[in-house]
Amino acid sequence: MSGEKLPEWRELPIAGIPYKFSTEYKTGDWKSFRPVIDENKCVKCLTCVAFCPDMAMKAEFENDKPKRVYPDYDHCKGCGICASVCPVKAIEMVPEV
Ligand code: SF4
Numbered sequence: 001m002s003g004e005k006l007p008e009w010r011e012l013p014i015a016g017i018p019y020k021f022s023t024e025y026k027t028g029d030w031k032s033f034r035p036v037i038d039e040n041k042c043v044k045c046l047t048c049v050a051f052c053p054d055m056a057m058k059a060e061f062e063n064d065k066p067k068r069v070y071p072d073y074d075h076c077k078g079c080g081i082c083a084s085v086c087p088v089k090a091i092e093m094v095p096e097v
C-alpha cells in the first residue's frame with residue numbers, strides 16, 4: 001500500500017469492480033479446503049461465480065458463452081459457498097495440502 005492515498009467510497013467505480021488490492025495481493029494462502037470443479041458435471045450456470053464472496057470463482061467466455069469456470073486459488077478463502085450453491089454438485093471441497 002506504500003502510503004498511497006486510497007479512494008473514498010464515492011470515488012469507487014460503479015459496481016465496485018475490484019480495486020487493485022484484491023488482485024495485487026495473494027490472499028488465498030490461509031484456506032484449509034479448496035474447491036475442485038468436476039468439469040464433466042459443471043453446466044456452466046455461473047451460480048458459483050455470482051455467489052463467491054471473494055470474486056475468486058472465474059469464468060472464461062467464448063462468443064458470449066461461458067467456456068470454462070475455475071477457482072482462482074490465489075484469492076479463494078475456501079469458504080465452500082460455491083460448493084453449497086452449485087445446483088449439480090460439481091464442486092468438491094478437498095483438504096488443502
Ligand atoms: S470456496 Fe469460497 S472463496 Fe473459494 S471460490 Fe468458493 S465461494 Fe469463492
Ligand code: SF4
Nearest residue numbers: 042043045046048086
Ligand atoms: S455452480 Fe456448479 S454447475 Fe454452475 S458454473 Fe459453478 S461449478 Fe459449474
